[in-house]
Amino acid sequence: MCRRRTFAQRLAPFTARQQRRTARVQTTLWHVGLALSGATGARLAQRLGISISGETILRLLKRNSQKHVATTSNLTLVGVDDWAFKRGHRYGTLLVDLEQRRPLDRLPDRDATSVANWLTGNRAIRIVSRDRAGVDAEGITRSAPQAIQVADR
Incomplete structure (x- = not known):
């Protein structure tokens, strides 16, 4: 029986489980996607050093759109x-x-x-x-x- 164990500490404050990007990069890409949308946002992300496609930015916006929906109280x-x-x-x-x-x-x-x-x-x-x-x-x-x-x- 092998007594060797492997331990890996989760980076909970920085990224969710099995996620490829940190929460900070996700937020940045979400804001880029809101401002510029798919292909244009992907070009800006490339300039920022983040490799991503326009379709992925659109998927990110669709997936996170329910989290950021505004409330309808006091609308002017x-x-x-x-x-x-x-x-x-x-x-x-x-x-x-x-x-x-x-x-x-x-x-x-x-x-x-x-x-x-x-x-x-x-x-x-x-x-x-x-x-x-x-x-x-x-x-x-x-x-x-x-x-x-x-x-x-």
């Missing part, structure tokens, strides 16, 4: 924009808290009714930033007439 500035589940086939609506720069909700479609239903529960909203889509404008006007609409290009 909201951004409404469409995004693609599958480009050219299925689109949804993304709602963002512009003060905290955090996602609020993802709606499964690009419809005025779903935007109106979401905004109905939040009467404190004063300003809504949106693109020039008429669908978003109609939903905002219907449910939050007190809100100023700011349209971007």
